[in-house]
Amino acid sequence: MIVQINKSLKTLNTFGIDQQAERLIWAQSKNEVLDYLSHHGAPALVLGGGSNMLLTKDVQGDVLKIDIQGREVIFENDEVVHLRLGAGENWHEIVLWSLSQGFGGMENLSLIPGNCGTAPVQNIGAYGVELKDILLSVEGVQLEPAQTFELDAEGCQFGYRDSIFKNLWKGKAIITHITVVLTKVNHKLHMEYGAIKSELDAANIDAPTPRDISDAVIKIRQSKLPDPAILGNSGSFFKNPIVSEETAKSLLEKYEDMPTYSVKGGMKLAAGWLIEKAGWKGFRRGDAGVHEKQALVLVNYGNATGDDVLTLAKDIIADVAKKYDVQLQAEVNLI
Ligand SMILES: Cc1cc2nc3c(=O)[nH]c(=O)nc-3n(C[C@H](O)[C@H](O)[C@H](O)COP(=O)(O)OP(=O)(O)OC[C@H]3O[C@@H](n4cnc5c(N)ncnc54)[C@H](O)[C@@H]3O)c2cc1C
Secondary structure (H helix, E strand, O other), rough: OEEEEEEEEEEHHHOOOEEEEEEEEEEEOOHHHHHHHHHHOOOOOEEOOOOEEEEEOOEEEEEEEEOOEEEEEEEOOOOEEEEEEEEEEHHHHHHHHOOOOOOOHHHEEEEEOHHHHHHOOOOOOEEOOEEEOOEEEEEEEEEOOOEEEEEOOHOOOEEEOOOOHHHOOOOOOOEEEEEEEEOOOOOOOOOOOOHHHHHHOOOOOOOOOOHHHHHHHHHHHHHHHOOOOOOOOEEEOOOOEEOHHHHHHHHHHHOOOOEEEEEEEEEEEEEHHHHOOOOOOOOOOOOOOEEOOOOOEEEEOOOOOOOHHHHHHHHHHHHHHHOOOOOOOOOOOEE
């Protein structure tokens, strides 16, 4: 294990927030995670790619950076492969690599920042596909007592941007590997969501491959979302709220053009639409702001502190609640 003292986390979180770790510890295998937990108990913070968190203070204690590499085909037949991935592998690199091997299943999840081991935490999703659609199992180490575990997809209790790792097991388990099932033939393509179909039409593709879908998704995402390497951000800052059918209906009476999606338990609203309609799109206060193209994304223009971004988020939440009586919640983990 590599241990660094009083280390800035600025380059290790995509918001580019300059907070320090008292100790930054790099774990490169399941055994190192087990060893760390048996001796020290829970670290102050578990860190993957740092693309779904807002650091609002220095971390007192240990930041355990999960840096476990490895990609391995552990089962294969004529139709599918089972791919076991180290938690520290970069998600998008694995998507591109799996496509280069001719495997389908990850294409709609192209260009999502972060690491493989964190993908189950919020059941990453985009363009009509969620991790749960391809996940077979999650391995890791549980705390108290420190022992290894393996969960199948059902055990992960996946929901919309949700899993057991955000609820019952929050702070109680560290993921070290995931296994996904990908197709070698008869790929199940999802083109019905977003602008994928029109991107494919524009490129005159009528029999798309998983790679074509990935290219379309990458193009759409690059045109809409800021690149964290250029402008600090954590993607969608807020979850899309789910409200009762009654609430959605009364909002639709006032705002006919408001997008709604029917989901289990009610109607999903587009948080970005509500924030934009409330007038926040492109708003900037100091170095914290709301992205000019996508109101769901809060950005750091350079030297914003975590508190600057958090204050802005709270102001947006209060304003949306006042105007629409809808309570927004952060999707990003507040540290
Ligand atoms: C530009 C941009 C676009 C994005 N688009 C999407 C999108 O389309 N869909 C989507 O779902 N998300 C999206 N995100 C959010 C983010 O990419 C995902 O949530 C990603 O899975 C986070 O991975 P990470 O490794 O960076 O997590 P981190 O930010 O490092 O960690 C997130 C949380 O998980 C915990 N954690 C980290 N590693 C582990 C581990 N090994 N075991 C247990 N807990 C752990 C952390 O303590 C923290 O609470 C986007 C982010 C950005 C910046």
